[in-house]
Amino acid sequence: MAFLTDEEKENLTIERMIFHIVGPDMDEPQILDEISPPEHDDFFLGRIRTALRGNLFEFREKSPTEANLKRILAEPAVFQEVSGDIARDFHRQHITSASNGVFFLFQISAGRGSLFALIKYDIDDVVHYKIEARSSGHHKAKLQHLNENFVKKPEGAMAESG
Template sequence: MAFLTEQELESLRIDQSVFHIVGPGEEHFQLLTAFDAGRHAAFFLGRVRSVNSGNRYEFLEDAPVRAQLARISRDKATFQEESEKLATAFNQAHGGSTAVGAFLIFSLSCSSGRLFALLKFEDEKVLSYDYDVSRGRAGKPKPTFGEIERTFVQNRNALQKAALIKLHREGDQICVIDRQNPQRPAAYFEQFLLVRRQRTEEELTKTIVDVTRNIAQKYKDTLPPDTMKNLAQRLYDASQSGGSVDGENAENWLKSIFGPLPDDSPVVTDFKAKLKREGMAGESFVLQKNAIPPPRNRRVETASGVKLTFPIGLTPSVVSVNRDKGEIIIKDTITLDDFELSTSGRTRT
């Protein structure tokens, strides 16, 4: 589910903005003064809009980040002071192999109220170019180059980590993005925010399996016949694979179960809608093996209406199913051989 609606995105405005330099060592850390986004507001709002979908979190009790943002919300004059506290805490957690970059803090407003954006941009060295008409040969301009090391670029990968936060008495809303680790954001980022995921990966795994099974039942007449033949087995195998679901491309999970589907397929559209209703659209996670219990029984049905259910642990020497030949062979002691009698109907006179 998108964190902000289209109406909220359209009305989004920057009220206050600041960034501080952070890095793996104290020598990189530099506090800066707040700035007016001014003519650059569209660029920064574009970066905020680009992280409008991600993993949902909630603050743990007494989270300092929440307290600091709440102070800014109550008194705009505290923005600079609280932003420095936030940057200092982020830099202290931000170490090891992390890259030097800018930690941006925005106080924003939209049609539904106020929110905050915390963004970590990694520095990217870029090569700028121009040309000099006077120094060229044969009337052709000569190119000139220059290196710029500290940059804000539109490349989505430069914006490594982000959190969008709405504070409400009835319940805060937090969306977290980590471009390097979309399924499991860096531990230091979670610890800095002092948050936990609203749903565990076990819960997310179970939900996406349930949603996929419901979609298959709804569209069983239009899906390829092989899709329904061993659907439960493929869903279980997929849940045990240790793979992951990318929240920005959740339809890839669906296609791994159903096979190729066009992006405009009603099956894909309905799948995304159901994920949204479940409140997990945009969630990236690693599939958890313990989320789905192993199947105990196997079911086989034939075109003539024969239905067979047997324990999954039986060896082929007891029950052999050959789908290519359309053949089922059972070698076992028969304990029941009778008719199924129904007495539920009314007797005719």
């Protein structure tokens, strides 16, 4: 059974977004401020839609994550604070099994109230290239090393939605 209809998936919008840096190379996650207004919606909505094609999971009874998400719905002003609590909990539970990355919390709308998507992106080193056009007709590649990035591939992300 699908969680959202195809029409709802197509009409998803990001209402709020935030991420925090997590991983085994740090004692505590680095807590960041909310990204407001949300940026690069199409990029992240594509990843959320991909996650929606996966398995559905339910929260365990008395789940602190579920309680925190319900708190955000009841008290929108606590979005940033509570997202940090969720990231800290994720960090503690996955400190030995997860690679360095960022833990995203998205508050999204599918036309029937707010939903949440929690996605962990791995941090991978990449080399970016840009082609420099020259008047001689010969082109040259310029390379740049990037180590803080997000990729569209679902292999670089773990996702939950609920």
